[in-house]
Amino acid sequence: MIRVGSIGLGGMGSHQARAFDGVDGCKLVAGADPSPEMRERFAGNFPDTQLFDSTEAIVNSGKVDAVVVAVPTGLHYAAVSTALAAGIPVLVEKPMARTVEECKRLNEEADRRNTVLMVAHCRRFDPYWKSWGAYVASGKLGAPILWRNAMAGFGPGRWYMDHEMGGGPLMDGAVHNYDFANFLFGDPESVLSSSVNLDPESTALDTCSAIVRYRNGNQLLMSWSWAARGNGLHDIIGPKGFIQFGTGDLPEPEDDMPHQYCCYTDREGEQTLIKSKSEPDMYAYQAEHFLSCVRGDVTCLSPGTEAIKAIAVADTILQAGPGGESREVSWT
Numbered sequence: 001m002i003r004v005g006s007i008g009l010g011g012m013g014s015h016q017a018r019a020f021d022g023v024d025g026c027k028l029v030a031g032a033d034p035s036p037e038m039r040e041r042f043a044g045n046f047p048d049t050q051l052f053d054s055t056e057a058i059v060n061s062g063k064v065d066a067v068v069v070a071v072p073t074g075l076h077y078a079a080v081s082t083a084l085a086a087g088i089p090v091l092v093e094k095p096m097a098r099t100v101e102e103c104k105r106l107n108e109e110a111d112r113r114n115t116v117l118m119v120a121h122c123r124r125f126d127p128y129w130k131s132w133g134a135y136v137a138s139g140k141l142g143a144p145i146l147w148r149n150a151m152a153g154f155g156p157g158r159w160y161m162d163h164e165m166g167g168g169p170l171m172d173g174a175v176h177n178y179d180f181a182n183f184l185f186g187d188p189e190s191v192l193s194s195s196v197n198l199d200p201e202s203t204a205l206d207t208c209s210a211i212v213r214y215r216n217g218n219q220l221l222m223s224w225s226w227a228a229r230g231n232g233l234h235d236i237i238g239p240k241g242f243i244q245f246g247t248g249d250l251p252e253p254e255d256d257m258p259h260q261y262c263c264y265t266d267r268e269g270e271q272t273l274i275k276s277k278s279e280p281d282m283y284a285y286q287a288e289h290f291l292s293c294v295r296g297d298v299t300c301l302s303p304g305t306e307a308i309k310a311i312a313v314a315d316t317i318l319q320a321g322p323g324g325e326s327r328e329v330s331w332t
């Protein structure tokens with residue numbers, strides 16, 4: 001039985017704790033957070049856990065075999081390196097860390113300690129994203145492929161809109177897409193981006209459009225704002241077909257199991273519904289995979305050595321400035 005501790009007991013830390021509490025092979029035994037309010041709330045939800053006020057205290061307590069880190073992104077490096085230095089396997093929330101340099105040092109430390117460092121890129125474990133990802137990977141859309149995403153809405157605020165601590169939507173929100181595109185397309189090569197800040201209060205870049213180019217010619221188009229209300233656009237297009245997120249002209253699935261679905265349309269206009277069950281959710285699969293990695297049963301599907309590439313994309317976009325520049329992506 002693997003004893004799991006949760007570091008950072010806010011929104012995502014509590015969500016992760018519930019996921020681990022619900023899977024076999026582990027016991028949620030402890031939590032750590034400097035905030036007495038957050039510790040008290042966590043104790044109310046998980047009364048059998050022991051609470052600590054720092055990362056050092058929980059990882060050196062001898063009470064935990066593995067930890068989940070869900071502190072604000074700018075603090076990931078400190079918490080993860082402390083846990084790794086104690087030889088404790090880590091599942092750290094996305095984004096892996098705030099800079100490529102921090103990610104590099106964490107990967108080196110995990111390597112030195114021969115310890116698991118997995119990054120919670122939950123979409124790699126999402127049955128829905130995996131189901132349409134399999135369509136893309138199978139070649140049904142042809143090549144090259146353009147994955148287009150436009151998102152706009154008022155963001156989570158707080159530390160998320162601080163440049164150093166959260167990095168804004170092009171770091172925190174879009175990192176899911178960078179990582180999944182890396183998963184599907186391979187290594188990113190360069191980005192072309194243009195940005196504008198709409199909110200004078202935000203020290204983070206709040207609005208930006210970027211094209212991430214891959215070595216095989218595929219592209220990820222991201223246009224993201226956490227400072228303006230707007231509609232979302234998502235599709236994936238290729239020379240042999242496209243995927244739209246909805247049912248297309250097809251009816252919704254009628255069976256009683258709740259599904260998430262999208263629609264593949266081929267060159268002739270023939271439509272196929274791609275659907276997957278909503279339960280168990282990606283967090284349960286992700287937790288199970290992390291536990292298997294800790295036991296040494298499987299090769300990690302979301303290691304720090306992969307997640308660093310998503311931070312390289314984000315970091316390159318954040319550093320490019322407002323002017324519409326093309327830059328190489330590098331993580332070595």
Ligand SMILES: NC(=O)c1ccc[n+]([C@@H]2O[C@H](COP(=O)([O-])OP(=O)(O)OC[C@H]3O[C@@H](n4cnc5c(N)ncnc54)[C@H](O)[C@@H]3O)[C@@H](O)[C@H]2O)c1
Nearest residue numbers: 008009010011012013033034035038070071072073093094
């Ligand atoms: N996978 C996802 O879809 C997803 C969704 C939301 C957030 N996240 C990520 O999860 C992480 C946490 O986000 P959140 O929304 O839960 O933040 P939050 O602000 O709700 O919670 C962060 C918690 O960390 C605590 N904390 C601060 N410093 C600490 C330290 N040194 N040691 C231990 N605890 C400390 C805070 O007191 C707070 O309770 C972020 O990296 C975020 O990007 C991921």
